[in-house]
Amino acid sequence: MSWSAEEERNQLREQDCLFCKIVHGEMPSTELYSDEQCMAFNDINPVANVHVLIVPRDHVTHLTAATEQHEQLMGHMLRVGARVAKQIGISDNGYRLAINQGVDAGQIVDHLHIHVLGGGQLDNLGTPRGSM
Structure with a gap:
């Protein structure tokens, strides 16, 4: 099987x-949920009292x-986010689901x-740093 340069970069x-x-x-990890499509676990650097990450397996x-x-x-x-929120007891008072897209939004891991x-x-939500 011959790989293109882009496929090799993706593999690395x-x-x-x-x-x-x-x-x-x-x-x-502290696994809270897992299935064939994704996995949920506690963030090791939480920014809230409860901070869980839902990650696709791909x-x-x-x-x-x-x-x-x-x-x-x-x-x-x-839907897994809603299920996990209920499982860990934060669904009644409220929670936030967020995706950080790119460096300016705070995405640290490229997954x-x-x-x-x-x-x-x-x-x-969405307040630029240093504006308050």
């Missing part, structure tokens, strides 16, 4: 991807890299993921 990216390592059991770098083929997966991940944030009052 997946091998170095923190979330791919977690999904494949190569790194530990390596998709970011939201703009997702295709029409990923639409069902994205809907599934949103698409949804943040489930809750467990107390959350700050304003």
